[in-house]
Amino acid sequence: MTAMALSLSRLKKNFGPAEIICGVDLDIAPGERHAIIGPNGAGKSTLFNLISGLYTPSSGSVKLNGQEIAGMKPFAINRMGLSRSFQVSNIFANMTVRENVRCGVLHSLGYGYSFWRNIGNLRDVQRKTGEILESVGLLDKANLPASLLPYADQRTLEIAITIAGGADVILLDEPTAGMSHSETDRAVALIRMATEGKTLIIVEHDMGVVFNMADRISVLVYGEIIATGAPSEIRGDPKVREAYLGEEADDEQEGVA
Template identity: 60%
Template sequence: MGRDPGIHREGNEKAGDPVTAALELRDLRKSFGKTEIIRGCSLLVEQGERIAVIGPNGAGKSTLFNLISGRFAPTSGEVLLNGHRIDGKKPFEINRLGLSRSFQITNIFPKLSVFENLRCGVLWSLGYKYTFLKFLADLDDANERAEQLLEMIHLHKKRDVLAINLTYAEQRALEVGITIAGGANVILLDEPTAGMSRGETRRFIDLIKEVTVGKTLLTVEHDMGVVFGLADKIAVVVYGEIIAYDTPERVRANQRVQEAYLGTAPTQEAH
């Protein structure tokens, strides 16, 4: 698909003023052998926007996230973070440039406490890198930031509980805390509410809104209640292409999107 969905801008910027998107995809493509999974995706996400990425199973949504976060290198095309190309960089390099992501499967340190998980997440951003000359308990700034995160994700009462003993929803909240711990300004959440009850989902939406204030958010999500309750815009991926990128109201009324969800659009298994 061409770049039209990716270069749509709304706002009050003056003609001629440069606009640096938080994230931009330019004709992004990914093939596995002879099978093309991502087929020319272009997308432009402004600073502070919340974008939901939706589409049928096998549409290529997770592959797209893996390209953005550096798990996969694109076959062709470009990924720009805050105006700088990141395609081809390693995931840890991209993270240090200001992009962080969570995964469909919860990624935490199960044998560490909630507090210790969060403290691990803040160390690099505070400049501690690989040092064995300090006791973690003596790192006042890291401990203070971890305490702040505990409050933000509403797990302060579970501070010293091992992560493995949290409920599923609490583990997902902890993962979100770890994801934002390094101070990234672009956050990718991959199916954050999967497996939650309706009540847990409602509370989790509120949590995501709270912890991503001032940040740019992309989330892959199947629960349309979450999508319409959270997103400023929706990107619809079908068969490796972005077939629509607009406000929730306009996407809901888009005939091509309706056809895709009725099963008349082509589908293909994606990695």
């Protein structure tokens, strides 16, 4: 039996007396595109922080490809094949676009830290870095400081860094936040391309993105998953409409129909 790409069991997180994640159970299969939605304050980012190792669970289990990772450091989880982005762009602003992506590529090709190594001589690193930059449309900006990129390109760069490490499970936290309609369309196409054959878990507020990209959707409300299912099931779930989607679901359904 193939292990789940990600499996959460009775996962809880308390901050003092406040229970933010309240016993979450969730299985995500390899290759699945899974969206987690919910109102502000539902605990979505906290859940991502528990999965990626930024927070240690108060109790419960987090398994990556069948291996327990709850409580492990983020770098160790990353080396086991999980990578994530953040709500706010998390790039090396003073490094060039190429250098940002190259950092992820170095690890994926098995190069550890060595202060005497001339990175410019590592042809496989240079080749893969160039391929990733070309695939995301940033090759012509490779030598720019990352801080000079427009906002949408900074988000694109973060996705490039996320995939550069070669992870099989990718977490994206609101990747289209703050983007225009055209920028969102471009980002969605990029995410589809970049995560082909991988497991994608995405937190996203744009319901058009969610319903058109996800294989399954989980709805998180006050730290609990109240529904999980295919987009069509989530659209029609009265609990979901009441707790979160409301009229927005009707609008989206009319737009997609």
